[in-house]
Amino acid sequence: MNLLNQSLGIHEQALQLKARRLEVLAQNIANADTPHYKARDIDFRAVLNASRQADTAMNATRTGHYDAGQALSPDGLRFRTPFNTSFDGNTVEMSVEQAQYGKAAADYQATLQFLENRISGIRKALKGE
Structure with missing residues (x-):
């Protein structure tokens, strides 16, 4: 199973994240007429960078140590800045x-x-084609 995970690489995680982004954009479209609704989007690059850095992240050795960098929300949602206000x-x-x-x-x-x-x-490689 590790061979399959290595061969697919980060694309499996990217596909899940892109599917989640489609859901968020569909929610924005569905709430276009809802008063005070704030449009959201997923910062795709930041979420993937955070997942890559999680493997090489520095861990604090004592409770008084600070975490390195700014934490990203787990789902990567950000509010979109509008061009024209409503x-x-x-x-x-x-x-x-x-x-x-x-x-x-x-x-x-x-x-x-x-x-x-x-x-x-x-699949072709496993069949010997």
Whole structure:
């Protein structure tokens, strides 16, 4: 099983994170008319960097020691800064959200296709083709 995990690399984790981002963007679109709703997004790069650094993170040896760096929220959610403010306090901009959703969906499909090709190659190697 370790061989399979090594061959897929970080792409499995990236696929899960991209799926979560699609959910967050869909929530933004669904709440476009909700007063005082704040649009959110996932900082994909920061979450992946945090997961990579978790393996090499420095641990405090005493309780009085400080943690290194700023902690990222576990889910990586950030509030989006709007280009145009709304009168009701809603920060969802449909054109931005739809564009981000389309781009995120294409990224998800590309990662999924990459994983399918990688698994297909592994399957061929195991069959001896």
